[in-house]
Amino acid sequence: MSKSTKKELNRESLLSQGVTRFIGQGYHGTGLQEILDAVNVPKGSFYNYFGSKEDFGADVIQYYIDPFIAQLASYLDNSGTDALGAIKCYFDELIIELEKSAFKGGCLLGNLMGEIGDTSEVCQKSLQSAVNRYRDLLQLGIAKAQQQGTVRQDKSAEEMADLLINTWQGALLRMKIEKSSAPLKQCCQNLLGDYFRP
Amino acid sequence: MSKSTKKELNRESLLSQGVTRFIGQGYHGTGLQEILDAVNVPKGSFYNYFGSKEDFGADVIQYYIDPFIAQLASYLDNSGTDALGAIKCYFDELIIELEKSAFKGGCLLGNLMGEIGDTSEVCQKSLQSAVNRYRDLLQLGIAKAQQQGTVRQDKSAEEMADLLINTWQGALLRMKIEKSSAPLKQCCQNLLGDYFRP
DNA sequence: ACACATGAGACAACCGGTCGTATTATCTGT
DNA sequence: ACAGATAATACGACCGGTTGTCTCATGTGT
Numbered sequence: 001m002s003k004s005t006k007k008e009l010n011r012e013s014l015l016s017q018g019v020t021r022f023i024g025q026g027y028h029g030t031g032l033q034e035i036l037d038a039v040n041v042p043k044g045s046f047y048n049y050f051g052s053k054e055d056f057g058a059d060v061i062q063y064y065i066d067p068f069i070a071q072l073a074s075y076l077d078n079s080g081t082d083a084l085g086a087i088k089c090y091f092d093e094l095i096i097e098l099e100k101s102a103f104k105g106g107c108l109l110g111n112l113m114g115e116i117g118d119t120s121e122v123c124q125k126s127l128q129s130a131v132n133r134y135r136d137l138l139q140l141g142i143a144k145a146q147q148q149g150t151v152r153q154d155k156s157a158e159e160m161a162d163l164l165i166n167t168w169q170g171a172l173l174r175m176k177i178e179k180s181s182a183p184l185k186q187c188c189q190n191l192l193g194d195y196f197r198p
Numbered sequence: 199m200s201k202s203t204k205k206e207l208n209r210e211s212l213l214s215q216g217v218t219r220f221i222g223q224g225y226h227g228t229g230l231q232e233i234l235d236a237v238n239v240p241k242g243s244f245y246n247y248f249g250s251k252e253d254f255g256a257d258v259i260q261y262y263i264d265p266f267i268a269q270l271a272s273y274l275d276n277s278g279t280d281a282l283g284a285i286k287c288y289f290d291e292l293i294i295e296l297e298k299s300a301f302k303g304g305c306l307l308g309n310l311m312g313e314i315g316d317t318s319e320v321c322q323k324s325l326q327s328a329v330n331r332y333r334d335l336l337q338l339g340i341a342k343a344q345q346q347g348t349v350r351q352d353k354s355a356e357e358m359a360d361l362l363i364n365t366w367q368g369a370l371l372r373m374k375i376e377k378s379s380a381p382l383k384q385c386c387q388n389l390l391g392d393y394f395r396p
Numbered sequence: 397a398c399a400c401a402t403g404a405g406a407c408a409a410c411c412g413g414t415c416g417t418a419t420t421a422t423c424t425g426t
Numbered sequence: 427a428c429a430g431a432t433a434a435t436a437c438g439a440c441c442g443g444t445t446g447t448c449t450c451a452t453g454t455g456t
Contacts, residue, residue, distance in 0.1 A: 028225075043437080048434095113371040167365040170363065176322075179316075241403085251447090
């Protein structure tokens with residue numbers, strides 16, 4: 001195995017573990033040691049991969065959001081005839097996944113926005129970028145639905161995308177303490193099923 | 199000064215500092231030492247006031263939410279003729295306060311729900327109680343507005359109160375990373391100014 | 397004089413980060 | 427093609443500082 005491949009492999013293992021631990025215990029609640037132990041990478045090597053814990057956090061954020069964007073994009077592509085339906089299906093699947101994990105964790109972006117969104121400049125920038133990338137794609141889907149006539153046109157797609165993301169994030173917080181998917185379902189029903197309709 | 203009074207004073211100072219630090223740096227990001235230093239209470243004394251850091255966190259949560267409930271209640275009482283207007287005024291004042299603090303901190307409840315809402319059972323219970331108390335009051339205000347005809351009646355006051363709280367929490371997260379009150383204003387405008395209207 | 401709240405410090409565990417060294421890969425000269 | 431020089435990376439012991447918790451001597455009110 002070539003060297004660069006092994007290095008890249010280690011890097012991704014660290015990022016993957018970072019996602020898991022940061023979601024479960026937060027940024028300050030997670031030590032580098034436990035991440036390193038979990039993927040069998042020595043302490044000293046960490047700083048060959050990342051400049052600091054903070055830089056690592058910023059990379060973890062991007063590593064986390066990529067699959068969500070890919071998945072939403074896939075839903076939007078595959079159902080060309082009904083963008084609103086695709087968005088609904090996407091969120092329905094998210095709900096199923098969250099139910100599977102017993103309502104633990106929630107969304108890494110939301111959790112880190114609350115914990116370090118205003119204290120770590122590096123992570124703040126990464127969070128901005130991640131949220132914006134996600135919002136832009138959601139906005140695209142909503143605009144498509146507007147053209148198809150399934151979503152009202154007197155509000156901008158950007159405004160509705162932002163509103164959906166924010167309500168969803170708040171619903172995830174409620175989910176965590178109520179151990180119930182009711183807030184998530186209520187979010188989808190009120191916005192996608194009612195407020196956004198023409 | 200009597201002893202019990204001094205004890206109560208120390209306790210409240212600790213709780214007040216706890217609110218400030220937990221909002222600013224999160225639960226795991228805040229050490230007991232800095233809280234104790236800030237109020238000049240020796241480290242060893244802490245466990246005479248609270249059973250553990252976790253128990254302390256649970257008490258801080260309740261100590262934090264009380265003034266918000268009192269303030270909202272005051273707005274609702276003083277403007278008996280227009281409950282919806284009172285709620286709007288209340289949130290407008292919150293926005294002004296958040297702008298004053300340069301969009302830092304946000305809401306302790308939201309931040310702690312994300313960080314430890316699913317890991318600390320004691321704090322989870324406290325968060326549940328705090329959010330429910332807040333929601334119940336908001337629900338009362340919305341029900342009043344329904345009777346006054348300024349809010350739609352085909353949705354329950356409870357559902358709208360929950361939706362408002364969740365969207366507000368999500369908007370607070372966005373505020374933190376975008377350093378802007380736009381998400382907060384958009385939350386109020388879309389819900390209180392549009393979706394909730396008859 | 398006695399019960400008890402208080403407070404200074406001890407404690408082991410852990411934090412993020414550094415450092416010199418050992419190992420490995422890559423390049424060079426012939 | 428091969429030996430040797432050089433650069434890059436892997437590694438784990440170790441740093442000073444801090445964590446949450448606990449012990450016990452001191453001080454105080456009654």
